[in-house]
Amino acid sequence: MRLVFRIVLVTAILLLLLPTISLSKTKIIFWHMYDSGPGKEVMDEIIGRFNANNTLGIEVEALAISFWDYWDKLGVAMAAGQEPDIFMHDLGNVPSRAYKGVLADLTPYIKAKGIVPEKSFFTVPLNMCKWEDKFYALPFETDVRLLYWNKDLFKQAGLDPDKPPSTWQELWEYASKIDKKSPQGTYDVLGFNPIYGQSYFWMYVWGTGGTFLDNKGNISVNNPTVVKALEEWIGMLNKLGIKELEQFNATYGWGADAFLAGKLGMVIQVGQYAAIIKIFAPNLNYGVTHIPYPVKATWSNGFSLEVSSRSKNKDAAAEFALYLVSKEVQLMMAQRLNSLVCNIEAAKDPSLMQNPEWRLQVEALEYSQFRPFVLEAPVWYEELQKAVDEVRLGRKPAKKALDDAQKLIESEIQKFRLTNKK
Amino acid sequence: MKGHQRKKLLKQNMKGYLFVSPWILNLAFFTIIPIIVSAFLSFTKYDMVNPPRWIGFMNYYIMFKLDPSFWKALGNTLYYMFGSVFMKVFLALVLAVLLNNVAKGMGMYRTIFFLPVVLPAVPVMFLWMMLFSPNGLINRFLALFGINGPLWLSSVTWSKPALIIMSLWGIGGIIVILLAGLQDVPKSIYEAAQLDGANSVQIFWRITVPMVSPIILFCIVTGLISASQVFTEAYIMTGGGPLESTTFVSLKIYLLAFKQGNMGYASAMAWLMFLLMVPLTILVFRIFRRWSPID
Amino acid sequence: MLRKGKQLRRVIVYIILTGFAVIFLIPLFWMMSTSLKPDEETMIIRWIPSRLEWQNYVRAVRAFPFFRYLRNTVFLTVVNTVGTVLTGSLVAYGFAKLRWKGRKALFLVTIATMFIPGQVLIIPVYIMYSKIGWVNTYLPLIVPCFLGGGAFTIFMLRQFFVSLPDEIIESARLDGASELTIFTRIVLPISTPALITVSVFTILFVWNDFFGPLIYLHKSDMWTLSIGLRAFQQRYSTQWNLLMAASTIISIPMIVLYFLLQEKIVRGFTLRGGIH
DSSP states (O other): OHHHHHHHHHHHHHHHHHHHHHHTSEEEEEEESOOSHHHHHHHHHHHHHHHHOTTTOEEEEEEEOOHHHHHHHHHHHHHTTOOOSEEEEEGGGHHHHHHHTOBOOOHHHHHHTTOOHHHHBOHHHHHTTEETTEEOSEEEEEOOEEEEEEHHHHHHTTOOTTOOOOSHHHHHHHHHHHOEEOTTSOEEEEEEOTTSTTOOHHHHHHHTTOOSBOTTSOBOSSSHHHHHHHHHHHHHHHHHOHHHHHHHHHHTOTTOOTTTTTOEEEEEEETTHHHHHHHHOTTOOEEEEOOOOSSOOOBOOEEEEEEBTTOSOHHHHHHHHHHHTSHHHHHHHHHHHOOEESBHHHHTOHHHHTSHHHHHHHHHHHHOBOOOOOTTOTTHHHHHHHHHHHHHTTSSOHHHHHHHHHHHHHHHHHHHHHHOOO | OHHHHHHHHHHHHHHHHHHHHHHHHHIIIIIIHHHHHHHHHTTEEOOSSSOOEEOTTHHHHHHHHTOHHHHHHHHHHHHHHHHHHHHHHHHHHHHHHHHHTOOSSHHHHHHHHHHHHHSOHHHHHHHHHHHTSTTSHHHHHHHHTTOOOOOGGGSTTTHHHHHHHHHHGGGHHHHHHHHHHHTTSOHHHHHHHHHTTOOHHHHIIIIIHHHTHHHHHHHHHHHHHHHHTOOHHIIIIITTOSTTTTOOHHHHHHIIIIISOOHHHHHHHHHHHHHHHHHHHHHHHHHHHHHOSOO | OHHHHHHHHHHHHHHHHHHHHHHHHHHHHHHHHHHTOOGGGTTSOOSSOSSOOTHHHHHHHHTTTHHHHHHHHHHHHHHHHHHHHHHHHHHHHHHHHOOOTTHHHHHHHHHHHTTSOTHHHHHHHHHHHHHTTOTTSSHHHHGGGGTTOOHHHHHHHHHHHHTSOHHHHHHHHHTTOOHHHIIIIIIHHHTHHHHHHHHHHHHHHHHHOOHHHHHHOOSGGGOOHHHHGGGGBOSSOBOHHHHHHHHHHHHHHHHHHHHHHHHHHHHHHHHHHHHO
16 A cells, blocks of 8 residues: 555656656747748758757747738737747848847857858858847848749740840840730730839849949938939830839739739749749749849848847857758758758758759859848838839939938938937 | 715716726726827837837927928828718618618628628738729729729829728628618608608608717717728738828838837827827717717 | 509619629629639639639648637637627616716717727737736737727717617616616617627627737637638738638638628517517
8 A cells, every 4th residue: 555655656756847857948939930831841840850959958939920920929029028039030130129239149159159150151141140240140041033034935026945135135125025015005915024023123223233322331322323223224114114014013913923924024033933933833934044234133131040138048049040050950941942041051052053043043142132221221222112113103303303212311310310319 | 955966976976987897997908008108108219129218309300390201191091081981981871771671682782791891801902902903893894984994003193092992892891880770760750751751862861860870970980090090901902102192190100110110209100190180089079969869 | 653663663772782782792702713723823813713623622721720720719709709798788888878977088088099090009008918927818818808898899889879768768767777787687688789780890800800819829829710811821922722712711600690690680670679
């Protein structure tokens, strides 16, 4: 009887201790955006592997939130001081958060691991993680814009389907051969549309050798290079007919895609567009190449990994962040999700580089750029976009619209300074 | 006698407070306190991370002196509010009265009119973008009459009317409320009016409308409120464009607070909006008090 | 002559109503036709798919933990609707039929608060809930419903109660009935149309509520169907066919429920006609 009692007692104590033993692992919370499909599967596996590594003593609890809702949820949580220990964020504006003091400085953790960031990560995304010469984020995933062309439409227009345009002039030549107008004057098939897909004016500015920074490094959207680019840009639109382009855009707006429908000869899109083509238009006969400008240029965006400065387990969070940008994980993401990862070794793995579409993306990443970050006016490009629209709709001449945009951006900067006196 | 009366009054007051006590708690904790906090925030720089820092009237100064876009957004919002609310209430009232006169199939029609309210917002908005596209169903319909339809959502002049037309699709909710109200009107009143030789239009304006006026008031006031906060349509369908023609105040506030992390300024904007809206509500109530037999 | 005119009028009424009905049916038709499209047709404007892909419904349900989210959504909807109708009608009655000091002022405040653009209240409310440790529980979504619901429901019920004849209530008071008895035995039974109308709105609101569950719940086990719908919207593409299939599945219970409840609105009316 006594023996039975003892056994029961010992088992009971063990059972009580068991959860505390597993709880002694440091628990950190991670929010990310791989919320569905293969993305979720791969991310669950990546996190599972990390948690299975018992030598670290870290348990990651992850929450996947849709890209479309992620920012609101994280923003609200941050306001209450309840952000997760580690989270994905926008690679384009890391300094905004670093400036507010919500991010932990990751430089010491990177050093402690013996990692030389400049050698491990592509320069373009890596530079976006810096603020006052320290790393407040790690580059996780990025993207580049490329030119896709429809080989069948090229053939129909009497063009060589395997020879994409290599200069801007060629692009227009080819495009005009592909155009097909309806009796009403609208486009049935369009060769190229500069205001469709992922084609943005700032990419054209860079592509013609222009810049949005003056010689002091201040933002300038009305310098001569931009004005000249805008005049050319509008000239191209006028040639095609602005009304007709709008009509085309509105027809293939939300949910419909002109390129997938075989109605657009060439389109500028992100590298991952190839995967979308595979799902929605598996029979499309297409090719991919660099965007043909006089100066090689494309635009990148991406996601960073950031650790909260208010986390109680910064060490564990940084450990996990560094795991996520390790070659092992980044290679897995590239191979299985086609994510354009920032780890050089992973991205240049021979298994990936065999694929010409992948190679193209890696090449583009060398010359790609982010929009310059302006702490006082982080969304300055929206004023630029508005100016472009105003010129497009014939409301203002290029110079005037850009001057006005510059004024608005400067008043934005003034607003920031007025309310941020320290 | 006087003491007795006071006691009765006290008892009456207590009864009232008891009945509304859950609401008083709700209002205090989940509305009044947050509203006071937002009023405080409007005088601060608050980046949603660091504690708010007092900057006096700076946000208001900026709004009046440096930010023309707020006034544009306010104009857009008023345009949308008045455009959508009165058309919605009028159309809903007409349909509700017609429905009320139908003996057979009322349930089916009512369900159909309510459908757009039931369906999830995103698919419905997606559909509207297709309908408004230049060769979409709407322009094809207009073409039957030889009208060359506008570009709707991508046109500066037509983007707001397009959103107003779209809002008409959501009148199912108002129809239901109005119908519930219409069924309270005793049939005998209509019969009496008919005997007096009143025609349908007269009956509609002289009897139906005044009899359900508390419900109409409700529809107008809540309609104005929800229209003053129009957000999802612009956020999803137009992103505020083209050329800020659909940038409504609530969209502006949302972008300021959540996209730019400038909650102090967003709060100032919300407060100004609030101060402009309250007199409007009082005005609507006044107009109705004069007109309605009950309220 | 008179009868003929009446008949003609009836026909015209039906024609008008049917015309509007067709317009109002377009979204449902569109939703269902898209939900049956094969993948390669979703990015093309097409009203009728070339073949019907019923498998989409299975794929849609499998794309996220459908049954768990369904359970959570049903739970929240039932609890919140009961809470809102119970406490909301109590409060609305207090506003409509009781005389007390500050009634008008409080009512005006109630209406006025609705005008504050909600976006600036999110943060203060959220911080408050996080201070009392309610974030990551259902409490922020449930408790307000048991405290009268919202200004909208109270305002709506109050407008209905205002139009109830005072005589019934007065005579019951003279008979010595307590206010609570009058409310539960007399007012509530004759207000079925109003109560059902409010229930319909509450059910719909909770069923489709997206932002509340999104910001307050940090565990995906607790999420609801409206969040589940996001599984089909990726960053650069949307699986429209699956999204529409899932939307159809989620909408059908609401459509059926509404169809059944609105019959009750009519019956509630006849009952009340008897009392008049």
